[in-house]
């Protein structure tokens with residue numbers, strides 16, 4: 782009787798261990814991940830297609846920004862002169878807080 786009990790326990794234990802090992806050897810769970818860390822590049826030609834108050838991209842130090850949403854907050858309308866262009870020179874005298882804020886509008890690198 783005691784032997785049967787021990788054999789049963791051993792059998793259950795063996796089954797338990799084998800099910801654990803099966804899990805280890807099985808295919809890894811695939812998690813769908815469509816996010817990429819790729820940074821898009823835009824040419825000056827691409828930027829020049831966004832030169833209005835309603836759609837304003839500009840390049841500053843080889844980075845491209847879509848500042849459309851910022852235009853209403855800019856202290857004056859001068860910012861529109863930079864739309865669709867490389868505005869590095871126009872932006873160079875801005876304060877460090879303006880430079881910090883600019884990061885929020887980054888969309889890619891200048892090709």
Ligand code: HEM
Pocket residue numbers: 839848851855856857859860861862863864868871872874875876877878879882883886
């Ligand atoms: C590229 C075209 C731009 C031009 C020609 C331009 C021009 C100017 C000018 C003339 C001023 C002085 C206004 C005054 O003293 O009343 C100014 C101030 C300012 N601009 Fe621009 N701007 C441009 C782009 C930007 C961008 C892209 C940002 C931010 C995302 C920005 C943020 C500011 C801020 C915060 C000020 C207040 C002063 C400072 O903090 O430097 N500007 N801008």
